Amino acid sequence: MDELLQSVKKILQDKPLDSIQWFVLYQSWLGKTYGEMAEVSGYGNNYIKEVGSELWQDLSIALGKRITKKNLHLALNKYLQDEIGNQENQNQQNFGAESSLEMVSPDLFSASNIEFPSGPVALDSPLYINRPSLEEVVCNEILHPGCLIRIKAPKKMGKSSLLNRMIAYAKEQDYQIVSLDFQEADQDVFASLDKFLRWFCVNVTRQLNLLPCIDDFWDMEMGSKVSCKIYFEAYLLQYIDDSPVVLALNEVHRIFEHPNIAQDFLPMLRFWHEQAKQDRTWQKLRMVVVHTTEIYIPLKLNQSPFNVGITITLPPFTLKQIQNLALRYGLDWAGNSEGEKRLAPLQSMVGGHPYLVSLAFYHLYQGEMTLEVLLKTASAPMGIYGQHLRELLTLLQEEPALMSAMEQVITTDEKVELDAIAAYKLESMGLVQLNGNQASAMCELYRIYFSQQLGKQNSANASREFTS
Structure with a gap:
């Protein structure tokens, strides 16, 4: 058990567990059910399940493989064995990583191709920093029939950049892609659930290169949600070939601003996800939902409005990732141990926030100021932040x-x-x-x-x- 605790601490080194998470981990290791844990602890059964779900997701992201309550023993025992067998090899790899940071050809850098950090990082950009466990988890999950992936984070943490790379991976698998950004919808689209779902269906249909025939399946006596489900089930998912369809929904937080729509649309997606567990037609559909989390605050929400599927929360950059990004911006002074020491205060100042780090490197690359001046003026009203x-x-x-x-x-x-x-x-x-x-x-x-x-x-x- 001590080995288990030490291993989990090492796996989740950037995200320490609180007492209830340790309790759920320990009881799960002993084979206890969530109901038994609830009785012993005094917490509600649903709360214990939610704690467990988040814990398995955190372990899945950290290990780059799907961890569940059922495979916990197998996964962590394998991790322990790999740690013992590969320690020497890992040390050698770490030494190599220290001495061979990712370098990008100086030819890539010029005033014309280093753009101000804004929006998703282009697929071919040298400025994208891979976060291997995240990319691996997302790309592995999209292969599962009927999956639902939720990518959430505050603004400018890299949600859309990760989504675009997942879409590129899905295209390599010959999956069909439907990508909707709810920022593109006119305001009057949100006037009613019926109008919104019709807009939704028309957009999906056209991206699948099919002719819209919504009126043939829409029955107001059954309701908009059921009509939408029938339209997907009896038309869209029937008339495409056997290749899976990835439905990527970006900026979904805009729907949260319209409770009359959100209270029906989001549970509808959850129901479709659950249908895939028993219906092969729905297994063709893989959904990815991307939303920012600041929207919770002005809406007076006390909990996430959409908890389903596997949740991906984007972490900040590590110091090593910050160092690699500095080199990709052509800041050659960052490439040794002294450069790493100079960058440590920047990581502390902005907490590894991807956008804030990129913004700093953009201004440093332009030669507008030194790193030391940037740090001194970081909180100034007229500063870069x-x-x-x-x-x-x-x-x-x-x-x-x-x-x-x-x-x-x-x-x-x-x-x-x-x-x-x-x-x-x-x-x-x-x-x-x-x-x-x-x-x-x-x-x-x-x-x-x-x-x-x-x-x-x-x-x-x-x-x-x-x-x-």
Whole structure:
């Protein structure tokens, strides 16, 4: 058991488990059911299941293979054996990685082909940093009949870039691709569930090179959801060949803004996913849902509006990945141990946030400032991160309770016990990292900036009280 605990700590080194997660892991190892765990612990059965589901997903992402409660023994025993047998080889590989960071030809770098970081990283761009366990999990999962993958993260963490690479992989498997971005939909499309589902069906149909014939399958007495299901089942999935169809839905958080649609559309996708477990027709369909998490805050949501399938949460860059990206931007000084030491404060400042790291390297490549100057001015209103910080501040100002919770976090160097809802929302915004409900600032940039802003706010309030 001690070996198990040490192995899991090593596997999830960047994401320590809290007490209830350790409990579920230990009881699962002993072969206990979720019901038995609920009785012993006093927690609800559904909550124990949710904890277990998230734990298996975290292990799956870290190990690059699907981990479930049923195969836990087999997977972790194999991991232990591989660790013992491959330790020497791994050390040799690590030494090689230290001395041979990914270099990109200097010919790739010029003012014309290094673009300002904005939007997904192009498939052929040298600036995309692979996160092998993520890419492997997503690409392996898309091979499973009837799968549903949910990619979620705060803005600009790389969701669309990962989605595009998964789509490219699916094309290599000769899968048919339907890619919908809900930002493209006109506002009046969301006027009603019926109008939205018709728009949805027409778009899918045309991307499959079929002629829309929605009226032949639509029956208002059965309802829009059932009509949509019949249209897919009896027409779209029947008239395509036997190759699977990947339905990639991007910017799905836009639907969350329309509860009258979200409350029916999202459960409909879940039902289709469940149908695939017993119906071969639905096994042709593989769904990928991508959404940002900040949308939870203004909508007053206290939990994710869509929990189903395998969930991929994008992690920040490691120091080694930051170093590799620096080299891809042509910052040759980053290529040795001294360069790594210089980059460590940048990782601490922005927490490895992919967009914030890329933005820093863009400005360094342009020669606009040194790394040291960039770090000193990072939290300044007119600094390179000014717009990003103001957007986060606006969200917090709309939620006084969250602003108060954030103030608790940044006024101490210790982890702070937060209300579960506040902790969840701040983590969804990417502002804090959690260990249970204990929160700490995600990065030094956020700690400094929000300390400055709260200081100004408190000074203004004190001035108003004095004058009144």
